[in-house]
Amino acid sequence: MNINSLVRSARNPTGKRTEPRKRGSTKSNIMSTFTQILFQIVFTTKKNETTLCESGQEKLYKYIWGIIKNKKCHLYRIGGVENHIHIILHLHPSLAIADLVKDIKLGSSSFIKAEQIFPNFKGWQIGYGAFTYSISAKENLIEYVKNQKEHHKKVSFRDEYIGLLKEHAIEFDEKYLL
Numbered sequence: 557m558n559i560n561s562l563v564r565s566a567r568n569p570t571g572k573r574t575e576p577r578k579r580g581s582t583k584s585n586i587m588s589t590f591t592q593i594l595f596q597i598v599f600t601t602k603k604n605e606t607t608l609c610e611s612g613q614e615k616l617y618k619y620i621w622g623i624i625k626n627k628k629c630h631l632y633r634i635g636g637v638e639n640h641i642h643i644i645l646h647l648h649p650s651l652a653i654a655d656l657v658k659d660i661k662l663g664s665s666s667f668i669k670a671e672q673i674f675p676n677f678k679g680w681q682i683g684y685g686a687f688t689y690s691i692s693a694k695e696n697l698i699e700y701v702k703n704q705k706e707h708h709k710k711v712s713f714r715d716e717y718i719g720l721l722k723e724h725a726i727e728f729d730e731k732y733l734l
């Protein structure tokens with residue numbers, strides 16, 4: 557028996573459906589996708605060098621915001637100091653975090669070089685940290701990123717990063733940290 561005869565046998569002789577249509581099966585009743593994926597992304601300059609001088613940081617952050625917006629993500633806060641950046645955002649459900657970070661790093665590296673805003677910038681360190689949070693933590697995260705300059709007067713990037721890894725129960729080998 558071929559596929560056409562199977563299809564014909566499932567219909568009545570007039571070729572119309574014999575079973576009743578299900579109620580509510582219109583397109584408007586299809587469920588949408590709802591997510592709340594709050595991330596803190598952290599990455600550092602190559603060799604953790606202090607090349608992101610304060611005078612160019614705002615220009616860099618606006619450029620990165622454009623990348624994030626074009627990827628349909630929502631930026632809550634971006635900030636950092638001379639050797640690293642923190643980004644608090646809602647990740648669009650169609651994106652993988654690794655792809656977003658790659659696009660941010662590649663795009664911002666090209667921008668920095670083209671605009672020459674950080675003359676000693678040699679690129680971003682390979683790797684990054686991406687940590688998820690409950691939406692209830694959003695305001696505290698925003699404040700944390702706002703206060704990076706003050707925070708790093710007391711705490712090194714290395715200690716901060718190790719703290720984040722431990723807080724999120726991520727196993728790591730210290731020899732792979734800067």
